[in-house]
Amino acid sequence: MTVQTEMDALAPALEAYFGTYAMEETDRYAVAYIRLIHENLEYALANPSD
Structure with missing residues (x-):
């Protein structure tokens, strides 16, 4: 979900x-x-459970 939100912000x-x-x-x-x-995004990908 975090990655999707960041991509939406992009x-x-x-x-x-x-x-x-x-x-x-x-x-x-x-x-x-x-x-x-x-x-x-790099952080979110490296820490998916955060």
Whole structure:
């Protein structure tokens, strides 16, 4: 369930980065958001019972 939730959170981050109205500032936020998701996804995969 945790992995599914994190993957669901990834969609708006990717949309913010690749979207039609993406700008430098939104790209910075999106990249930070994607990195945060990536770091936590690795933890969730390594600790499925947590």
